[in-house]
Amino acid sequence: QDAYQNGVTKIREAISRGDVYQVNLCRVLSHPISNDQSILGLANELASANPAPHAVVISLPDLEIVSASPELFIKRYGDDLMSSPIKGTGKNEAEILEKDRAENIMIVDLVRHDLSQICEMGSIHVPRLMGVEKHPGLVHLVSDVSGKLIPNISWGQIFAAISPAGSVSGAPKIAALEIIKELEPVARGPYCGGIGWIMGDKCEIAVGIRTFWRDFKSNQIYFGTGAGITWGSDPLKEWNETVLKADRLIQIAGGQL
Template identity: 50%
Template sequence: MLPPTSWASFGGRLATDVVECVDLTVHPERLAEPGPWFVVVDFEAYGRGGRARAWRFAHAVDEARPPVAGPWRGPRPQDWHSSLDRAAYEAAVARVREHVREGTVYQVNVCRVLGAPLTGGAPDVEPDAAALAARLAAGNPAPHASAVHVPASTGVDPVWVVSASPELYLSLDAGRLGSGPIKGTAPTADGLTPKDRAENVMITDLVRNDLQQVCAPGTVAVTDLLGVEEHPGLVHLVSRVHGRLAPEVAAAPDRWRRVLAATFPPGSVSGAPKSSALRIIDDLEPTPRGPYCGAVGWVDGDRAELAVGIRTFWWADGVLRFGTGAGITWGSDPAAEWHETELKAARLVGLASTR
């Protein structure tokens, strides 16, 4: 059997046969209609030039794997280039430290985008997203792995995203809203520092405040703080925050507009205070992040699961891209932060490259 032309997957849920694409900045109320809807929101969405889109599919099956076609053929390792080289990235870290010293912010996530030319072999053939998803699943399994591929040939607004995200942005189940911010990365648990723990607590408090804007008073709580999670090649500090949607938000047709307005972009990939951090990010980063650090996932009725778009590849205009970054505080060392971005990228870029 031939693989489906258009498909999306997330955490064992597979959807096929795209029906339509909706601009969520214009019609967020459409997410209240029957799905399944698969969502990709750019980091720059909502007033900063990016896109927020949702694709409705005709069919969905749980406990299914993404379709697998042929072997993955990625770019050569030497073809990857960074939007910020080491000197420029370390200079950006130093500039954030100046902002912290001046009292503008407490923390800013500074990222760079890697890119390499890649085609599907012929001018009108897109790379095989299912093949890359399968390679990542085998070499870097992730709790919130996802992929969305709607080719341009379908006549629907196209998208090509493959993610091995370990981070939960938002979950919704029968009115209970949750988030799982990650801050703190090291090769092993012994490498986690007091700076990592302080940063995680700071961002967890930011996420708690975000959820309080749309949850009923007194229901938002940190249910797990500074948990250590092991992932291939590294460990993360992860906290959990939950609350119950306020009745007026849960009943609103545009509840997702309200939820996204309160929580997006995710605090773990922006900074604190969020508004000041975003202004600094726009000043320091030369390339839009796109789906990286945005949101990828699904919405279906009163249930949803959205990941933070980290450890994420996206393809457009003949270029495969991948983002990597680090949270910068007053305690940051520029060289160490550069090495953290290298650590986060090394395994996945290696898997996506053809040797």
């Protein structure tokens, strides 16, 4: 906890210097798991106890991922793109602060910039700004940013422009990523990545938050949680936000594994 709160303080110092405006600071929890255990059974429990609009289950020879993500990273149908960043979290709507609203607007601007690199001029719109979404145990502020792709843009160009997701990095993105690399002692792994499907000129990819993964090489189960840090952040409150995001899902996993 001390290390995380110290990280919040360092980010606020970077903001005061003008280096960044917002940084998403994360931490990764881990717990030993026996060789013969699978986390795939957790998916059914999450589906009933914590249903999520972008839930994902992936089973690979050396990796299992179970995600209850509420956040859409990118959806493509033909030339139409949509991203729905989440910024602002509370137990209920009354707990959403002005700091959360400011943070949401910062990330919407970042996503608009990312999409502008691959979308036609004048096609970027924000059809929803700071909508309140209710999820099990908490509420989020969610915005939608849409655009129309420039003709002949490749998948590689799309992901080069938008990755990693603005909501889990910060603004400006490159400077935020440098601070994240300095302050986060453990690699995020699948957490905060893009998880979903691509087929032809269509895709639907979630931001890999609310995500458990099991690495067979280490015999550990992992879970990531984090919070967006701005000048208005209080270190203890940001720590508590990471606890709020993790607590319900950790309890569900504890009863399943």
